Amino acid sequence: DKDSFLRTFNLSYQQEPSLYEERHLRYINLLGKGNFGSVELCRYDPLGDNTGELVAVKKLQPNKQSNMAEFQREIHTISSLHCENIVKYLGVCYSMGRLNMSLVMEYLPNGSLVSYLEKNRQNVNSKRLLLFASQICKGMEYLQSMRYVHRDLAARNILVASETLVKIADFGLTKIIPFDKEYYRVTHPGESPIFWYAPESITEFKFSHKSDVWSFGIVLHELFSYCEHKQNPKKVSVPSIAMHLVNILKENWRLPAPLHCPPRVYAMMLNCWAYNSEDRPSFSSLGEQIKTYIQDDRD
Numbered sequence: 001d002k003d004s005f006l007r008t009f010n011l012s013y014q015q016e017p018s019l020y021e022e023r024h025l026r027y028i029n030l031l032g033k034g035n036f037g038s039v040e041l042c043r044y045d046p047l048g049d050n051t052g053e054l055v056a057v058k059k060l061q062p063n064k065q066s067n068m069a070e071f072q073r074e075i076h077t078i079s080s081l082h083c084e085n086i087v088k089y090l091g092v093c094y095s096m097g098r099l100n101m102s103l104v105m106e107y108l109p110n111g112s113l114v115s116y117l118e119k120n121r122q123n124v125n126s127k128r129l130l131l132f133a134s135q136i137c138k139g140m141e142y143l144q145s146m147r148y149v150h151r152d153l154a155a156r157n158i159l160v161a162s163e164t165l166v167k168i169a170d171f172g173l174t175k176i177i178p179f180d181k182e183y184y185r186v187t188h189p190g191e192s193p194i195f196w197y198a199p200e201s202i203t204e205f206k207f208s209h210k211s212d213v214w215s216f217g218i219v220l221h222e223l224f225s226y227c228e229h230k231q232n233p234k235k236v237s238v239p240s241i242a243m244h245l246v247n248i249l250k251e252n253w254r255l256p257a258p259l260h261c262p263p264r265v266y267a268m269m270l271n272c273w274a275y276n277s278e279d280r281p282s283f284s285s286l287g288e289q290i291k292t293y294i295q296d297d298r299d
């Protein structure tokens, strides 16, 4: 019931999250499925006359109780974030008594950055790519101000709200950095997207704002290659490849510049890919740099 729900999240009444009643949540179609569970498009239609709002509902993989605690942490994380470049939390929906729960978020009709750039490649120029990059930067700056590390910053986790607004989604791997440390160390690497990982995340499972900056560099590369997979590394993780990757990174190999990528943007990517985390720029300095590139209308 509501009281125990509020206790679970040690929320007081005035913070009462919107509780969505399952019987009014009408399934429309599946938006995506992964090892996290699935995300569905639903209409929340309490009046039953199709005037209700469209929402994106993230459901936990059924009967994976272990994930329940993680999922509750993810819900707690996203419900504490208020930033126009982060997908909006709307509430939760209980089902099967209290056994299962879903995360209700605003629905962004244009889908992920990957599908959007593949489909709209023709009419997205480098100025618009820089606008998207600056917005992702702003979202990451906000996340850092809340002492969160995202740990899974990639174009597939960026959603397109409109042709001039993108938002960071999916906080399934997000962790809070302990107050007395500069990084978060994970114990179980799990299925890691190593091509988006900084070297120290691969070798020492260390995650920090600076490892998020490394991933931001990969997102810049994805943006300026319009998320064309042949130019992008695959999301695969096999231990031997991981160590091989770290070795060539140590020898200063980096992803080549995407086709037609402005040299100063490639230079920014290389800065994000400094081997030593303390040599990487901060999100605030990246944001400033991108802003000047947008203003001066070169490339």
Ligand SMILES: Cc1cnc(Nc2cc(F)c(C3CCN(C)CC3)c(F)c2)nc1Nc1ccc(F)c(N2CCCS2(=O)=O)c1
Binding pocket: 030, 031, 032, 033, 034, 036, 039, 056, 087, 105, 106, 107, 108, 109, 110, 111, 112, 115, 156, 157, 159, 169, 170
């Ligand atoms: C919170 C949220 C809000 N709006 C939306 N709109 C949305 C609208 C769409 F047309 C699509 C697609 C576009 C392409 N065609 C072929 C199929 C539907 C779409 F994928 C999404 N999606 C949200 N979440 C979400 C959905 C789906 C996801 F796979 C993932 N994830 C992916 C990696 C982890 S993840 O869970 O972040 C998050």
